[in-house]
Amino acid sequence: MSAPLLDIKDYTLDIATFDGPVHVLKGINLSVNRGDTLGIVGESGSGKTVLVRSVMGIGPSNSAVEGGQITFDGQDITRLDPKGWARIRGIRISMIFQDPMTYLNPLFSIGQQISDVMAAHERAAGEGGSTKGARRARTVDLLDQVGLPNPASLYDQYPHQLSGGMRQRVLIAMALSGKPDLLIADEPTTALDVTVQAQVLDLIKSLVDKLNLTVIMISHDIGAIATIADRCAVMYKGEIVEQGRTADVLREPQHEYTRQLLSAVPDIEAKPARTAVAAACRERQPDAPATLLEAINLKKLFKTQSGGEFSAVSDVNLSVATGEIFGVVGESGSGKSTLARMLLRLIEPTSGNVVFAGQNITGLTGEPLRQIRRHMQFVFQNPHSALNGRHTIGDAVGEPLRIQTRMSRREVEAKVEALLDIVQLPKLFKYRYPHELSGGQKQRVCIARAIALNPRLLILDEPTSALDISVQAQILEFLQQVRAEFNLTYVFISHDLAVIRQICDRTIVMKRGEIVEHGNTEQIFTSPRQEYTKALIESGRKTSRAATLQAS
């Protein structure tokens, strides 16, 4: 057996902070042989991105190697100089990134960016630069190889003209331009839609087989790891807690953390096991529920830049019963967020009506609209940007109280403490600022703010998609508790089918602004009627844990 292609031994890395150095990586031992596919699983902050960026010499600038070494193909690359890196980076080791929207320079054409990379490689290798035409031909070839249609005309297009999936393919083409020995994929599917995720995973898998690539793929999505990687390592707080064959790790996790992580993954195949509170809540509700929210022929047109019209939501009819969790599923661009904002009158519908508790709220303005707002609240997707970084948590939670009620300062304080208690956060958090909280804690704060006025309706726009899996599980559980306690009605928007199945009573499936299917959630999952729904569920299955266990 020859020496491994990449060998990481006892690697320890510190990052300098205001409070002194922090160990972000602790004694990492990992080796990758030629032709291996290794997955690294871990939640945010586990150090997985720092680890792979160290392998490429693009780690954080304020970091210092405290011990150990990284050997690549027999060469120690732990403390390589820029000249040495120029011969490795992008050529022998290359990388695919998480968010294809931000990893391409918006001001340069696709073709120019790829041929620039080629030119840089030629320069580093000391070869005479090939002609522009030759690079163009190779670029078109690469674009074709990653399954992009019309590669020749794509060459002169700019990133903003491409969809997310296409951009990710462009980034993959860029990574392959140096014919790398080792390909590192950092969460390559996280920012993509479900159906696109499945396609990109298929592409990576086929490229691995065809080009005999050695791959390290990082993901928090265990399904994606299982699709690509034969071996996998689990990272937690800067350490590798478990590694082995992917099938073994998934089937019989040895470490406690792995077990927790696996159990937190929502399973698309699982029939929802309603929690006791949820069941109790249902019992309290009489069987013929009154309609709380209704949308009639709701339509929204946006003007496009070229002056045309684009229909974001067209002729949507729906009715949400009091006390239910109403799911809205769809991929990006399906109009689900536009719909949610119209339901709350945050944006004006072009035509159609929204009826809330028997009152048509489409025509309302001024004070009556303000009055109705206290009964309907919104929880945003990204808790990191939904809170003002310069306001304390207490300010944030107390804000609706100060705006909508005449409570005294002391009463507001007391109510804020009570609310923090409800969302299971310490009372003293009211003095903290958002940056001191984790993602899950911030989302709890957002929920506390949303329920401060005892609203009747809560619209949750992807409330868990910016969070880690284990945190997602907690928040979902918690949302169901809160609903029971406050008798709330939810409109729950998500692209994650497993989550929808877990908690929603009824669901609509949206595509390009229209409802393609609606009905009982279980029914939609067990016997979908529309092709689109079937395709959606099928792609969801591909990255599902149960499916991958069967496959391995």
Added chain:
Amino acid sequence: MLSFTVRKLLTVVGTMLGIAVLTFVITNVAPGDPARLVAGPNATEDMVETIRSEYGLDQPMVTQFAIYMKDLVSGDLGTSIVSTRPVLDDLLRYAPATIELVLVAMTLGVIVGVPLGMLSAVYKDGPVDHFTRILSISGVAIPAFWLGILLQLYFSVDLGWLPVSGRLPLVTRPPEMITGSLLIDSLLAGNLKTFNTALSHMILPAVVLSFPCLASILRVNRAEMIEVLQSDFIVAARAHGISSRRIVVIYALKNALLPTLAMIGLRFGWMLGSTVLVETVFDWPGIGLYAVSSALASDFKPVIGVTLLIGFFFIIANTLVDLAYAWIDPRLRRA
């Protein structure tokens, strides 16, 4: 891109019209009876009345406006009371000096400001960064006329290296006027001696005028560069093996240049306004000096003419900036 350009040019016409209307309104709202001012303090009522009807000031406002617009369109900006020449002729005579000064100052600001901003972003918190910080703060804080006087005292009076004021000494025969720029015209005439003289007169006022502009360009470019250098696509470019120099000078600078361009457009207008001060200090025979002397003599028509001219150049500069934006950023090139 073509229709974008056409649309931009149409807005130029619209904005120009707006400026014309605004200028008319302001001069009519301003206190004082223009007829009496023109007639002078010792004029009799009859003389004032004669002047009033001669200038059309006894007509209703709407008629006055119609006459004003009609004259404007036909290029008639009225006659200056002081110089008794048509205002248009005066402007054509003084404007080249100002435009030359502003363009030289702007070029100076850009070719010094942009690279310095880039350098201080790359070597953030290093010696270069500290130096540019001092430069940019003093650039914004120091008043132009004071700096001008200071430089005159040191470089012209103490050291005697550069002339104190003016555009050319009286003894030098100006080159034949082709573009209106002394620097270019003297080169075209092949007269290097005149070119050197003109250049030495240009240096001090151009430096004074460009200093605040340089400071803000530097500041904006530095901040933008720092932000762009931290963005994801720069990390990706590094990971793909592109050299640091290419990343900074091509990939990052192009992104950082967009807000810098906006600043350049704004500063252009500011510079045209500031020439009033700088031209007074350096006795530079441009429209700033012309505007000041006309305003002091209550000579309204030249003031209106200068306002319109400055407005016109400001709009042209900003339209060029808009076009440059679209040229750099493909996302703005709407079909």
